[in-house]
Amino acid sequence: MVFSSIPFLYYFLPVVLFCYFLVPRRLKNGILLIASFFFYSCGEPRFVFLLFFSGVFNYWIGKKIEKGRSTFRKRWFLFSLLVNFGMLFFFKYYFFVPSNFSKIFPGVLPYFRPILPIGISFFTFQAVSYVTDIYRKKQTSAKTVFSFLTYLSFFPQLIAGPIVRYETISAELSNRKETIEDISKGIRRFVVGLSKKVLLADVLGAFSATLKSFSPTVLGYWVQALANTFQLYFDFSGYSDMAIGLGLVFGFHFLENFNYPLIASTITDFWRRWHISLSSWFRDYVYIPLGGSRVKPMRHIFNILVVWACTGFWHGASWNFLLWGMYFAFFLILEKTILAKWISKHPKITRIVTIPILLVSFVLFNETDLSKLGTILQGMFFLDHLPFLHSELLFYLKDAAVLLFFSCLFATPIVPFVKKWLSKRKMGLSILSVLEVVFPFVFFFLSTMYLIDSTFQPFLYFRF
Amino acid sequence: MKDKIIVFGFGFLFLFFFFYSLLDTDVSVSFSERRTLAQKPVFSSSRFWDGSYFESWNSYLSDQFPFRDWFREKKTEVSSRIYGMNLHHGAYVTKDAIYELEPSLSISSLTHFTNLLKEVESTYFPHRSVFYAVIPDKNYYLEEEIPKLDYDKLYQEVRNQLPPNFQEISLQDSLQLESYYRTDLHWRQEKLGNVVKKIQKDMGLPSSSFPTIEKTCQPFYGSYYSKGGGMVSPDKLVYLTSDSIRVTKVYNYEKEENRFVYEEEDLNHVDAYDIYLGGATPLLVLENPHSISDRELILFRDSFGSSLAPLLLDSYQKITMIDLRYIHSSLLGQLLLIDFSSSNQDILFLYGVSIVNQSFTLK
Structure with missing residues (x-):
């Protein structure tokens, strides 16, 4: 079950909300726990036990680490990493290693592709951050296994993030207050996310799929890269908005996961704005432990390469993701070394240059077939003797012109800008109040229309 | 006030659609789409464990959603008006023909x-x-x-x-x-x-x-x-x-x-x-x-x-x-x-x- 579906919006969510607000405070976490496991079992009934095991195991090992003597603490901690990453490796990466090995030595290693449990990358990273924080004595362990399971399986962030750390919501797990302001804010945030996903990402996805179906042109490849970039952004940030909104409805305050990344001035800036919970996870649990930037230059470069290889592979067991990570590492190293001074003096130029760099990055991200990837990149850079455009492309571009315009518009902070502008004016405040009430209903209905008529509704971040 | 309207408005919306769909009778065929609509799924443990039971519920609840045809019709109209799109589901739609x-x-x-x-x-x-x-x-x-x-x-x-x-x-x-x-x-x-x-x-x-x-x-x-x-x-x-x-x-x-x-x-x-x-x-x-x-x-x-x-x-x-x-x-x-x-x-x-x-x- 995904958030942007009729069963979730009109059946699951109302029932959960009704039960949640009906029961006394001490039973509320119980409702969330039951709802979360039901939610997970709707998509992956087979792996409910895996989620349960992960919760119980990490709670148990957290206690062991917290109470153990110094030598044992380290052993328990390393054991927890072994189990958590072992589980992730088996389900997500097991196929990758022997399948590539067998390309060189056919038939030597038997291999199979395990079914990937939905959201395993997210809940494993949450669990690892939990035990690591306890090991570092930054965080005390959860009071009860029940409370930890509620955290780990909490359905708003279970299958597609953001990666919520235990420290962010530990206090709210035991003591929170749901206010009408927060619920209203949560609903509005949820509708924003739903609209991004349904009214923009899915329509862009269908447009991009159409572009793929006819003969390639240089401009066609670039437009497709643009459409894919917007699709991924609105899909994933929309899901994060929905998660944050749902969290607010239940009284939890998650951290932001996106901050208009497509207007970034540099690649470094982009990664401060895109999937913030993932990049900060790698910063805190990989980059800084490796020494971060306070090391010799060559070691710094090594640290960046390690972090970005991991970031790439986190997204999937495929060479293109590694390439994607290395591509960003290359630009980040450039920005931190040779170009550091130049960038600080030319912010406008770097902002313009960042856009095509990002578009190419999402070509790497989207195409798992390396030979096709090569063809696309050659086509994009005039190396394949393709026509620049043809009439068919113009027809489709004309049809999607408004969609692309809206996508550009909503990838920028236009909404907060307009809100700020209106709030400074006398009439503006009244208009804003009306719009803030009307828009959630209008966009919720629009999204419902699209969902009912939908044939194209991929969820891009499911595979992670 | 604004927050109360939103919270209670959505509460009413959810309740209305939830109870309406409970009381509404299921439809078996959509002639306008030329297909049979999903019916209430039958439980079996094998279907539960392989996930197809919940998938069937998804299809059933989506297919039997109240005012489904109206929503579908309005979507195309809205899509044409907002996005100015003539392409819908791979077809070119004008006001006269598809x-x-x-x-x-x-x-x-x-x-x-x-x-x-x-x-x-x-x-x-x-x-x-x-x-x-x-x-x-x-x-x-x-x-x-x-x-x-x-x-x-x-x-x-x-x-x-x-x-x-x-x-x-x-x-x-x-x-x-x-x-x-x-x-x-x-x-x-x-x-x-x-x-x-x-x-x-x-x-x-x-x-x-x-x-x-x-x-x-x-x-x-x-x-x-x-x-x-x-x-x-x-x-x-x-x-x-x-x-x-x-x-x-x-x-x-x-x-x-x-x-x-x-x-x-x-x-x-x-x-x-x-x-x-x-x-x-x-x-x-x-x-x-x-x-x-x-x-x-x-x-x-x-x-x-x-x-x-x-x-x-x-x-x-x-x-x-x-x-x-x-x-x-x-x-x-x-x-x-x-x-x-x-x-x-x-x-x-x-x-x-x-x-x-x-x-x-x-x-």
Whole structure:
């Protein structure tokens, strides 16, 4: 079950909300726990036990680490990493290693592709951050296994993030207050996310799929890269908005996961704005432990390469993701070394240059077939003797012109800008109040229309 | 106040739809989408563990959602108004009609098509004079600039690849945009007067009177209708009848049953176009006992042939209709029902452009 579906919006969510607000405070976490496991079992009934095991195991090992003597603490901690990453490796990466090995030595290693449990990358990273924080004595362990399971399986962030750390919501797990302001804010945030996903990402996805179906042109490849970039952004940030909104409805305050990344001035800036919970996870649990930037230059470069290889592979067991990570590492190293001074003096130029760099990055991200990837990149850079455009492309571009315009518009902070502008004016405040009430209903209905008529509704971040 | 309106408004919205759908009765068929709707799933432990039980619930709840048709219709309208889009689900939708966008011209498909025709000819009626016609789709007649097949190249390729004993019947000038349904790919039977005349003329048949008795079915939801989401009103389906058509007996080889050209219960099928000879089937034999002609027609055809064949009944005593999508050409010789050796026999291959351009369905 995904958030942007009729069963979730009109059946699951109302029932959960009704039960949640009906029961006394001490039973509320119980409702969330039951709802979360039901939610997970709707998509992956087979792996409910895996989620349960992960919760119980990490709670148990957290206690062991917290109470153990110094030598044992380290052993328990390393054991927890072994189990958590072992589980992730088996389900997500097991196929990758022997399948590539067998390309060189056919038939030597038997291999199979395990079914990937939905959201395993997210809940494993949450669990690892939990035990690591306890090991570092930054965080005390959860009071009860029940409370930890509620955290780990909490359905708003279970299958597609953001990666919520235990420290962010530990206090709210035991003591929170749901206010009408927060619920209203949560609903509005949820509708924003739903609209991004349904009214923009899915329509862009269908447009991009159409572009793929006819003969390639240089401009066609670039437009497709643009459409894919917007699709991924609105899909994933929309899901994060929905998660944050749902969290607010239940009284939890998650951290932001996106901050208009497509207007970034540099690649470094982009990664401060895109999937913030993932990049900060790698910063805190990989980059800084490796020494971060306070090391010799060559070691710094090594640290960046390690972090970005991991970031790439986190997204999937495929060479293109590694390439994607290395591509960003290359630009980040450039920005931190040779170009550091130049960038600080030319912010406008770097902002313009960042856009095509990002578009190419999402070509790497989207195409798992390396030979096709090569063809696309050659086509994009005039190396394949393709026509620049043809009439068919113009027809489709004309049809999607408004969609692309809206996508550009909503990838920028236009909404907060307009809100700020209106709030400074006398009439503006009244208009804003009306719009803030009307828009959630209008966009919720629009999204419902699209969902009912939908044939194209991929969820891009499911595979992670 | 603002927050209360939002919270209670959404609360009311959820309650309304939740209880409405509980009280509402389930619908089994969506005629506008021409498909059966998902019904309440039955539980089984195997379906639970493999996830298909919940998937079925997803389909069921989505399919039976209150006011579903209204939402679908409004979506297309909204999409056109907000995004200015004319493309919906891969179709080009105007306020008058819906056009399926054909994929690019496939030379390999054309070659497969012509090879198949040559193989059938050389196997069953070598060196005899045969006729063929490729029916243009309605995009051919649309003046607006949409991506279209390269029709000239298509016709030229087919012409070049077939041997001289294949005589082309060019139908492009006998049809116009109005000859097609607005919400379907097919031609309208009542608009085929010129097509019948052209076929009769090119095949050397005496002209016959065009049936004038019209029976109608309305609304007719064509196969593209759902793509237009209600922006384009449904069609009216007309089926023409005459004395010859009324008395003609039709034998359906697949179902092993006799029927008439039109069985009105076929109008209740999800696709009302099935009124023409009962819809898709591999082999039909039409026999007109009142025919003054002793000629016989072997018609290799797709669904376009279903509405045309009844109009040729005055010219033939017997029409054998073969659909190579549903029967392999190598099996035709084994069927006693078909006799290719008759001397007073005409052979006609009649296929729409979309089948010719995606001919790998023909066997």
